[in-house]
Amino acid sequence: MxxxxxxxxxxxxxxxxxxxxxxxxxxxxxxxxxxxxxxxxxxxxxxxxxxxxxxxxxxxxxxxxxxxxxxxxxxxxxxxxxxxxxxxxxxxxxxxxxxxxxxxxxxxxxxxxxxxxxxxxxxxxxxxxxxxxxxxxxxxxxxxxxxxxxxxxxxxxxxxxxxxxxxxxxxxxxxxxxxxxxPIPYLRVKDILEFEVAPKYTLTDHLWQYLQKYAEKHRAKGNGFGYGIVNLDGFTRTLSARYYKDGSEILIPQVNQNPRRLTPRECARLMGFPDSFKIVVSDTRAYQQFGNSxxxxxxxxxxxxxxxxxxxxxxxxxxxxxxxx
Incomplete structure (x- = not known):
């Protein structure tokens, strides 16, 4: 055929x-x-x-x-x-x-x-x-x-x-x-994470403090905005094209460290792209591209x-x- x-x-x-x-x-x-x-x-x-x-x-x-x-x-x-x-x-x-x-x-x-x-x-x-x-x-x-x-x-x-x-x-x-x-949801966040992640994806103290203060300010006003620390046995929020800005909607918890962003490869996996899919642009562009896909x-x-x-x-x-x- x-x-x-x-x-x-x-x-x-x-x-x-x-x-x-x-x-x-x-x-x-x-x-x-x-x-x-x-x-x-x-x-x-x-x-x-x-x-x-x-x-x-x-x-x-x-x-x-x-x-x-x-x-x-x-x-x-x-x-x-x-x-x-x-x-x-x-x-x-x-x-x-x-x-x-x-x-x-x-x-x-x-x-x-x-x-x-x-x-x-x-x-x-x-x-x-x-x-x-x-x-x-x-x-x-x-x-x-x-x-x-x-x-x-x-x-x-x-x-x-x-x-x-x-x-x-x-x-x-x-x-x-x-x-x-x-199908019944079967994948969890932990299934798409890389084993080794560069330190650059961990939030700086400055950014992490800013996100916490920003969320607290909105909570005080009765707004629902806040960063999203992911349950590794659960699911993430929607990956958006703005993820490159601070990664606040999807943060991965780390032991004795500030949380981190997803890597571009993890974003690709979160969108169902195979690991054979080539990422040939900067991290910023990659976040935008997968968030828009x-x-x-x-x-x-x-x-x-x-x-x-x-x-x-x-x-x-x-x-x-x-x-x-």
């Missing part, structure tokens, strides 16, 4: 590509504008992604079966909305640069008409602007002729990290599809279900669950 093909938009460091390749599909085009992400992508996939998707015509994009896109989430995330409000910048679709990138996906879907797509974004996309943003997305995708399914999934079923993201799958034909059954084994499980649906094409008996407009 000829493998199904896909394109990798807003590719980052290639988490979605890796997942779909592992599931048996073949990448025919990728696009990523960040030059440091491009470096990591090229080191691991032996090809340099095309640049800014807004500058690429659909004629330059090859025919493909599946479109993949983890389109920028900052305009829709809780943190992103708060930040943009504080700066007086519009968010969601009104964001001056990132919000309109969804319509680049729409442009390509309209012109190329792939058999399926998978989009990934933050959980808050579903509730942004009192649900209006998501209803617009649903309506547009339906108007393009796609039957859509969506689900918020916590990656803790695949890695020792609580990370809720919404996945939207779409199909040109009304075929049966279901998101994968989720997807959890590979979770996407791989979804990929298997999408490929299975496309290969078997069992027609739907009902379309009630598709939220058609």
């Amino acid at each position: 000829t493998s199904l093909t896909f394109i990798d938009l807003f590719a980052g460091i290639g988490g979605m590509r890796l997942a779909f390749t592992q599931a048996g599909a073949r990448c025919v085009f990728s696009s990523e504008w960040n030059k440091f992400a491009q470096i990591t992508y090229a080191a691991n996939f032996s090809e340099m992604p095309a640049g800014d998707i807004t500058q690429i015509t659909t004629d330059e994009i090859p025919e493909h079966d599946i479109l993949l896109a983890g389109f920028p989430c900052q305009p829709f995330s809780i943190a992103g909305v708060s930040k943009h409000n504080a700066l007086g910048v519009k968010h969601g679709f009104d964001h001056p640069t990132q919000g309109n990138l969804f319509f680049e996906i729409v442009r390509i879907l309209a012109d190329k008409k792939p058999k399926a797509f998978l989009l990934e974004n933050v959980k808050n996309l579903q509730s942004h602007d009192q649900g209006r943003t998501f209803k617009i997305i649903q309506r547009i995708l339906n108007e393009l002729g796609y039957y859509i399914y969506y689900q918020v999934i916590d990656a803790v079923h695949f890695v020792p990290q609580h990370r809720e993201r919404i996945f939207i799958a779409g199909f040109k034909e009304p075929i049966e599809f279901a998101f994968p059954d989720l 997807v959890v590979v084994p979770l996407v791989r499980a979804i990929a298997h279900k999408i490929l299975e649906a496309l290969n078997h094409r069992n027609p739907l008996k009902t379309t009630e669950q598709l939220n058609l407009f």
